[in-house]
Amino acid sequence: MLAMDYRGPYRIRVTQKPEPQIEHPNDAIVRVTRSCICGSDLHLYHGMVPDTRVGSTFGHEFVGIVEEVGPSVEKLKVGDHVLVPFNIFCGSCFFCQKELYGNCHNTNPEATAVGGIYGYSHTAGGYDGGQAEYVRVPMADIAPTVIPTNMDLDDAVLLTDVFPTGYQAAEMGEIKEGDTVVIFGAGPVGIMAAKSAWILGAGRVIVVDHIDYRLEFVRNFAQCEIVNFKDVRDMAIHIKKMTDWLGADVCIDAVGGEAMGDFMQTLTGAKMKLQAGAATALHWCINSVRKGGVVSIVGVYGPTFNAVPIGNAINKGLTLRMNQASVKRHLPRLIEHIQAGRIEPKQIITHRLPLEEVADAYHIFANKLDNCIKTVLIPPRAVH
């Protein structure tokens, strides 16, 4: 089968690889019909995630058709068109029993801090991902969700990560009616977080980025205020001026370790890799939120350490909330939101490329060329 093949930082290609096999009795093999490139894939692409082995296939956002099921699969049927949450989870461990599916303890032998994730290095379990024609899907009876017949596949594929992560970012902000919510990052997750903040009853939503076309997009898509940080001398002062000198009620880091905006953070975190990514957005969150406010983190950082003003967080009495999205628990409600017309996630898709052009797709997305917001890869066998 054709699959994306990681060769080292900034280098990927498509290669013929063996088709995946049933390896566990509750596995399924899924023929991929849509696969996205996620902002967090760029951390792998840039060599920031430890134990990213040459020959790996990335891709944790995908939908597809079930081609084969293992002997213990009872619920999922061959031919089902499913969306597959990016978390690989067992449903029965201590954490899954609390619906913390992103923290499953039974699917990742290589690290205890994170559960299994498709195509996200051996630090996240060593699973091949969905930027391929076929993918192995463990725990087939509980993880995949059959796509409703009236749902567009483009909306469905954005339910595997982007929309749930953006929604959970807002939900972890514990938004109360009328709250002012500042979201750092106008990428796909930040855009979804902005829309979700309204759904949760925010009174004011402000999105900060430095890419003009993305800011314009989020202003139109989520009807929010925007700030280009290139026009701002000091972010914390700017947000305080916008909020009667108090600070925002909720700040969301939807950027993670590849943040721009602070030379030293970018140099030591993103370029020299002396810390687990550039923590500029997180720094701004802590210093821009009001005392007693909430900082919600969904931006992805590496497993080592970051320089952040934790003393300020203590002195301000902040609540810090963070996690990988627990996709499965959000899905029923988020499907309702799409079906009710409250949100149309597929509007963020700007690029569609065949899987064969995966190297260009990554380059376009990573470098924000051609006004790219979200890229979908279509495998050659998607239509057969």
Added chain:
Amino acid sequence: MDTPQQTTVGKHNGHAHIQGWGADLDHENRPAYPKERTPPRLEGLHWHEPDQQAISQEVLHSNERPGLTPVFGTSVPPSGLSGMIRRSAFKYSENDMRHWLMLLLADRINMLEGLGDDLMHGHIPNIFAEMGWKSELKYNRAGAIKKVAIASAVVGLGYYLLKQRKQRY
């Protein structure tokens, strides 16, 4: 299409133009509230503990757990010099910086192993294609030319300095 949920606080009803505003204001509508929720609302769960996946290749595991998990990935088993470094890295816990630094070192060595493997199989990798330079030329031609010019200048300067040094001795 629904109409925005009306609330008792009048000052925020100015959001009527925002589709879906306040639909999940009530905690009952928030799927992740409360943070920990037991029992899980899962259909299809028919095991207390997942079956153990058969071990068909070398799989490293964190020493912060007693052994392998019931389910695991089999993307790329450790091999070569990078594999040796990875095995050593897993002697240290996730709490120990050496674990992560050794894995990053192994990743860089693995990249060189990948190049060597390509060449041994008679495949000369098209680095420019792998880095997506076709799209750079298509969408950012000026930037691409600038990058090539800077890279050429750096290489040229290096060559010149090296030549000067050789002539001096």
